[in-house]
Structures are given as C-alpha cells and as structure tokens.
Amino acid sequence: MDANSLISLAKKMPKTELHLHIEGTFEPEQMFAIAQRNQVELTYKTVDELREAYQFTQLQDFLDLYYQGMSVLLHEADFYDLTMAYLTKVHSENVVHVEIFFDPQGHLSRGVPFDVQINGIHKALKDAEAKWGMTSKLIMSFLRHLSEVSAFETLEFAKPFLPSIDGVGLDSSEVGHPPEKFANVFKACRDLGLKITAHAGEEGPPEYVWQALDVINVDRIDHGNRALEDENLISEIKKRGLALTVCPLSNLKLCVVKDMKEHPIRTMLQQGLKATVNSDDPAYFGGYMNDNYIALIEKSGITKQELLQLAINGIELSWMDESQKTTHLEQLESLFQ
Numbered sequence: 001m002d003a004n005s006l007i008s009l010a011k012k013m014p015k016t017e018l019h020l021h022i023e024g025t026f027e028p029e030q031m032f033a034i035a036q037r038n039q040v041e042l043t044y045k046t047v048d049e050l051r052e053a054y055q056f057t058q059l060q061d062f063l064d065l066y067y068q069g070m071s072v073l074l075h076e077a078d079f080y081d082l083t084m085a086y087l088t089k090v091h092s093e094n095v096v097h098v099e100i101f102f103d104p105q106g107h108l109s110r111g112v113p114f115d116v117q118i119n120g121i122h123k124a125l126k127d128a129e130a131k132w133g134m135t136s137k138l139i140m141s142f143l144r145h146l147s148e149v150s151a152f153e154t155l156e157f158a159k160p161f162l163p164s165i166d167g168v169g170l171d172s173s174e175v176g177h178p179p180e181k182f183a184n185v186f187k188a189c190r191d192l193g194l195k196i197t198a199h200a201g202e203e204g205p206p207e208y209v210w211q212a213l214d215v216i217n218v219d220r221i222d223h224g225n226r227a228l229e230d231e232n233l234i235s236e237i238k239k240r241g242l243a244l245t246v247c248p249l250s251n252l253k254l255c256v257v258k259d260m261k262e263h264p265i266r267t268m269l270q271q272g273l274k275a276t277v278n279s280d281d282p283a284y285f286g287g288y289m290n291d292n293y294i295a296l297i298e299k300s301g302i303t304k305q306e307l308l309q310l311a312i313n314g315i316e317l318s319w320m321d322e323s324q325k326t327t328h329l330e331q332l333e334s335l336f337q
C-alpha cells in the first residue's frame with residue numbers, strides 16, 4: 001500500500017493517546033492569550049519569537065521552556081481552556097480515548113492550588129465525554145528532579161481528589177533521578193489502588209527501566225527507547241506484557257533519535273514489544289497524533305500491518321473498559337479489511 005493510502009487509513013483509525021502532558025499542549029497563541037488575560041509577562045515578546053526558541057538538543061532544553069510556558073496558568077478556567085483546546089484538536093483526528101498527565105508540582109510551586117488545577121482539567125475531560133463520547137483517564141505525575149518528600153506532599157494534596165485520578169507517573173529530568181528515588185511514594189500510590197507508569201529509558205540507561213519494573217512495579221513504561229540496549233530487559237517487558245508509550249516526534253525533537261528513518265518503533269514491534277504511538281508535548285514537538293503517524297509512515301516506512309498493530313496496542317494497552325476496547329477494536333478491524 002502506498003504512503004498516501006496508509007496516511008488516509010491512519011487518519012481514519014480510532015486512536016488512543018496514552019502519553020500526553022497537558023501542559024505540553026500549550027500552543028504559543030493560547031499561551032499569549034492567557035498570559036494577557038492574567039497579566040503575566042512572558043520572557044518572549046511574540047509568538048514567533050517563542051516558536052523560534054523551540055530548538056532542543058536534549059530533554060532539559062525543552063523542560064526549561066515547558067516550565068516557563070506553564071507559569072501563565074493560574075485559574076481553573078485556564079486549565080479548562082488548555083485541556084479543551086487539546087481535546088477539540090484530537091477529537092478532529094479521531095482520537096477516541098486519552099490518558100493525560102498533569103504536573104501538579106509545577107503549579108503548586110507557583111501557589112496554584114491542587115483543586116484549581118484538577119477541577120479545570122477534569123471538567124474539560126467530562127465535557128468531552130458528554131459531547132463526543134471521548135473517554136479519558138487522568139494521571140498525576142511526580143517531577144523527578146524534586147524530592148520524594150515533595151512527591152509525598154503532592155500525594156496528600158491529591159487525596160481528596162482520588163476518585164478523579166486514575167494513575168500516577170514520573171517525569172521531568174531523567175538522568176540523575178532514577179526511579180528508585182521514588183520507591184516509597186509509588187508503594188503508597190499502589191496501596192491507594194492507583195495505576196503506575198514512569199518515564200524510563202528516554203535519555204536514561206536500561207538500568208532505570210529495570211528499576212521502573214523491579215523497584216516501582218510499573219503498569220507501563222513511558223518511552224522505553226533505551227530498553228532495546230538490553231536483551232534480558234526486552235524479554236522481561238514482554239513477559240510482563242507492558243506497553244511502551246512511544247513518542248516519535250518528541251524523540252526527534254529532543255535528539256533521542258537522529259533521524260525519523262532510524263526510529264526504533266519498528267524494531268520494537270519486530271521484537272514483540274507492545275509499542276504505541278503518542279505525542280508527548282505536541283505544541284512543542286511539531287505535531288499531534290496524526291502527525292506522529294504520518295512521520296512514521298513517510299520516514300520509517302511502517303507497513304499496513306504495523307500500522308494496525310500500533311493502533312491495536314493503543315486500544316488494548318489503554319486503561320479503558322474492556323467492553324469499550326471491543327467496540328474500538330471492531331471498528332479498527334473493519335477499517336483495515
């Protein structure tokens with residue numbers, strides 16, 4: 001099948017997004033509008049100037065801008081508008097289910113209370129479900145450059161809102177902040193019945209992925225690229241049936257891969273790993289869900305079978321209800337017949 005036909009299929013597929021930081025969907029135009037509304041001054045003077053700064057050679061370059069960008073979010077309506085803009089965009093791309101991270105510590109540290117953040121995000125998620133039937137899960141992520149004590153404090157703030165929180169994650173600067181630093185807080189989260197995921201093997205070594213498995217007992221792995229360096233690790237991830245939430249355009253922008261032609265997602269599938277396609281921080285990395293599929297089709301040469309497998313993995317490895325999975329899988333199969 002030629003690339004154009006594959007792209008057309010990719011656009012029509014019912015898709016899930018399992019690795020998405022809501023603060024990473026902040027488009028410069030919206031950032032400037034909210035900054036103005038809140039009378040917050042941004043370091044960059046224009047949308048163009050800000051976009052020009054999106055040149056990263058490593059994760060930290062991006063994170064520095066990402067934390068600056070989110071600093072204009074102050075009120076519940078800001079979190080609602082940010083989330084609704086993202087959901088509207090991906091609804092138009094046939095995304096039927098999203099699992100969204102938010103970074104409470106990035107806002108608590110600026111004096112924005114937990115309830116302001118989560119109420120805005122949660123309301124948008126519920127409105128999207130009512131309007132379009134789009135389902136969602138919400139994942140609270142701990143910032144790994146901060147201490148485990150800070151993560152525990154965040155968990156305390158979260159406790160009144162646990163009915164709206166489905167899982168916990170671990171993100172921010174990976175190297176130097178291994179999963180074992182958070183062993184106790186993830187144990188507490190597990191005891192509260194929360195699902196667990198962690199960024200591991202994006203820049204960090206295979207050892208960090210082992211720790212995500214053996215020390216914090218993750219339900220899935222965000223990125224996981226560097227797991228491919230260790231055959232025993234690949235076997236263990238397969239044995240546990242864990243998803244890898246892979247983010248192709250993010251990997252390119254953050255120089256985790258040099259060229260999309262060399263992206264390891266096909267190798268992951270060939271090794272029997274359950275890779276999925278996701279956009280991570282689409283406003284910063286040059287594309288939403290469909291753009292990630294298009295980049296893979298145009299540059300890495302994925303086949304129709306691989307395209308189908310990636311979409312199946314996204315549904316099967318999501319945390320949605322089993323009956324809902326069946327519905328989406330049936331739709332997907334009929335599209336590929």
Ligand SMILES: Nc1ncnc2[nH]cnc12
Nearest residue numbers: 021171172173199280281
């Ligand atoms: N790709 C990424 N890696 C680590 N932390 C993040 N926070 C937002 N995006 C991230």
Ligand SMILES: [Zn+2]
Nearest residue numbers: 021171222280
């Ligand atoms: Zn991420």
